[in-house]
Amino acid sequence: MSTTQEHDVTAELFRWSPMLAAELLTEMGVSLPAAHRARDVSESSTDHKTREYTADAAVVLETADGRVAVVVEVQRAKDEDKLWTWPLYLATLRNRQRCPTVLLVIAPDPKIAAWCGTTIETGHPGATLTPLVLGHEHVPLLKDPELVAADPAMGILSALFHGAGEHQREVIQVGFDSTNLMAARGDERTQRYYNHMVAVLPRAAREALRMKMMSESRYYDEFLRDANSEGKAEGKAEGKAEGKAEGKAEGKAEAVLQVLEARGVVVDGRQRARIETCGAPEQLDVWLVRAVRATTVDELFD
Numbered sequence: 049m050s051t052t053q054e055h056d057v058t059a060e061l062f063r064w065s066p067m068l069a070a071e072l073l074t075e076m077g078v079s080l081p082a083a084h085r086a087r088d089v090s091e092s093s094t095d096h097k098t099r100e101y102t103a104d105a106a107v108v109l110e111t112a113d114g115r116v117a118v119v120v121e122v123q124r125a126k127d128e129d130k131l132w133t134w135p136l137y138l139a140t141l142r143n144r145q146r147c148p149t150v151l152l153v154i155a156p157d158p159k160i161a162a163w164c165g166t167t168i169e170t171g172h173p174g175a176t177l178t179p180l181v182l183g184h185e186h187v188p189l190l191k192d193p194e195l196v197a198a199d200p201a202m203g204i205l206s207a208l209f210h211g212a213g214e215h216q217r218e219v220i221q222v223g224f225d226s227t228n229l230m231a232a233r234g235d236e237r238t239q240r241y242y243n244h245m246v247a248v249l250p251r252a253a254r255e256a257l258r259m260k261m262m263s264e265s266r267y268y269d270e271f272l273r274d275a276n277s278e279g280k281a282e283g284k285a286e287g288k289a290e291g292k293a294e295g296k297a298e299g300k301a302e303a304v305l306q307v308l309e310a311r312g313v314v315v316d317g318r319q320r321a322r323i324e325t326c327g328a329p330e331q332l333d334v335w336l337v338r339a340v341r342a343t344t345v346d347e348l349f350d
Contacts, residue, residue, distance in 0.1 A: 057247040058122045058154055058208060059104035063088045064240070065201035069107040069118040069152060072205075075186045078150070081111035089117070089145070103137045108145055115147040121179075122154045126163050135170055135177050153181045156209050184209050191218055196226035197233070200241040208248040216253050216310040223249075223257050224265070231267035238267075251299065252306030260340045298324075300332035307339040308348070319345045 062068055066086035073080050086109045105120040119137045123130070134151055142149035155161035161183045168177040187209040190196050196203030203226060211219045223245050230238040242261075246254045261268050301324050308315055315323075326332055335348050342348045 053247050054208070055104070055122045055124060057204070057244050059120065061201045061204060061244070062105040062107055062120045065199075066107045066109075068201045068205075069120065070109050071199075071202060072152065072182055072186065073118070073150065073180070075188075076180060076182065078180065080109075080116060081113040083109040083111045083116075085110035089141075103141075106141055108147070115145065117141050117145040117147055117149040119149065119151045120154065121151065123160055123164050124155075124157065125160060130164075131168050134179060135168060138177065151177065151179045153179045154205075155181055155183065158183065189215055189218070191222050193222055193225035193229045196222060197229050197235065200226075200230070200237055200244075204241065204244045204248055207245055211249045211253050216250075217312070219249070220253055220257050220260065220310065224260050227261065228265055228267055231265075250306075252303045253310065255303045255336055256307045256310065256340055259337045263337060263340065297327050297329050297332060300329055300336060301326060304332060304335045304339050304348075307336065308342070308345065311339070311342075313339075313342060313345060315345055319349075322349075 066088045067083065070080065070083040070086060086107055089106045089108050103119050104122045107118045107120065109116045109118065119134075119141055121130070121134065121137075138149050138151050153161075153164045155164045161181050164179055165181040166178075168179075170176060187205050188202075189210045190203050190206040196206075203222070207219050207223060210216075223242075227238060227242050227245070230241060246257060249257065304323055305315065305320065323332075323335065326335075338348045
């Protein structure tokens with residue numbers, strides 16, 4: 049998963065499901081009238097020199113008390129330039145929409161989230177901006193596929209924030225269950241949900257979900273073959289960019305080990321060495337498929 053892809057998919061969630069902004073702001077304790085409608089709007093701003101500044105997404109919420117505009121920014125690293133552009137985004141959208149406006153920053157990394165939450169001094173007495181930063185504590189870990197099927201965008205955010213930690217195994221399982229549930233119901237959002245899900249997951253979890261869908265889902269051929277083919281093409285492109293066959297093998301070996309770890313399978317030093325030193329990508333592909341179901345490493349090798 050590239051950082052750019054994860055960034056773009058996260059921003060796309062607010063264009064796909066604008067009401068997500070209201071859900072998240074409410075989860076963060078922001079005093080907001082109940083929103084009954086939401087729509088995405090232009091996220092670009094232009095200064096007097098016609099230079100365009102573009103936020104990641106922008107949403108307007110329709111509430112009983114009037115409209116509220118939301119600037120959405122996805123932040124994966126520190127960027128000092130944001131201390132200048134964030135107030136600009138806020139002021140421009142406020143002027144354009146003529147309504148109260150807030151800044152919502154999506155920052156899955158706790159260290160980056162802390163940096164994003166720093167108050168920005170604009171220089172005018174009493175005029176400061178403290179971004180509203182979405183952290184792990186604001187995003188629930190969704191384990192019920194029914195809840196995810198009802199709100200796929202929130203399900204993807206749950207995977208983004210919890211897919212790399214101790215709950216990775218649960219995230220993979222709910223991704224599998226919710227995809228199948230949506231496919232069984234003929235939900236037109238199924239492939240888009242699945243594409244976004246694999247985009248935000250770490251590599252090992254992404255591969256585990258793909259292999260699980262390929263080997264266990266009756267809907268794979270009908271709904272997801274194109275999505276997985278795109279993922280494989282992406283992986284091949286990444287491998288070509290890396291330029292070395294051993295780089296591919298190392299990545300697959302790491303994926304095998306991470307899948308086993310996520311599933312709670314104990315790997316001793318000898319077994320780990322065998323996986324890490326395997327230079328055959330085809331063999332590692334076989335092990336990766338088996339890792340999704342194996343309860344011991346011996347089952348992997350058998």
